[in-house]
Amino acid sequence: MNTVMHRLFSAALMLLLLLPLTSQAADNFPAKQNFAGQALTLNGKGVRSKLVFNLYTAGLYVTTPSKDANALLEAKQPLALRMEITSSMITSENMEEAVREGFQKSAGANLNALQPKIESLIQVFKQPIKEGDVYDFVYKPQNTIIIKNGKNAATIAGADFKQAFFGIWLGAKPVQANLKSALLGGG
Numbered sequence: 001m002n003t004v005m006h007r008l009f010s011a012a013l014m015l016l017l018l019l020p021l022t023s024q025a026a027d028n029f030p031a032k033q034n035f036a037g038q039a040l041t042l043n044g045k046g047v048r049s050k051l052v053f054n055l056y057t058a059g060l061y062v063t064t065p066s067k068d069a070n071a072l073l074e075a076k077q078p079l080a081l082r083m084e085i086t087s088s089m090i091t092s093e094n095m096e097e098a099v100r101e102g103f104q105k106s107a108g109a110n111l112n113a114l115q116p117k118i119e120s121l122i123q124v125f126k127q128p129i130k131e132g133d134v135y136d137f138v139y140k141p142q143n144t145i146i147i148k149n150g151k152n153a154a155t156i157a158g159a160d161f162k163q164a165f166f167g168i169w170l171g172a173k174p175v176q177a178n179l180k181s182a183l184l185g186g187g
Helices: 002-024 069-074 092-125 159-170 177-186
Strands: 032-035 038-050 053-062 079-085 134-140 143-148 151-157
Touching: 032 079, 038 079, 038 177, 053 159, 053 177, 069 159, 079 159, 092 143, 092 151, 092 159, 134 159, 143 159, 159 177
Parallel strands: none
Antiparallel strands: 032 038, 038 053, 053 079, 079 134, 134 143, 143 151
């Protein structure tokens, strides 16, 4: 009887130890993904870090893989960026600050014209942000659709917004150079 109980206990313990591994195995960045009805391919994926902290993982999805950031920013083709929050350090306040800083570097002379659209994006981040949240930013020519945890959060019109927004990661002054390289398939 003790042997049977010991085996049952061992099997139950093993199952409990394996459960966290299987839940973590879910990949939010599959090789192919549908975004707002558009089938796209993962171009590259990387981690946004600051100092020694990993803040989020980002994946860039495209119609045709490319290492040319300018071509992706200029193209009038669907494009998506998936962002998975991986740190509780990300708050609405510091996300707003990061968005404003990113657009200042990316938008250049167009910053004032884009301001109402930037404010629409910031409204999405006014909702509480928690570790594990997934944001999809999907450009379907002429509109950028913002989806939080599978639910539409906003739609922002204009190719000008698309170029400045995706330019935060892919532009001449990206938020993080090695993240830009990773998103462009450089590891």
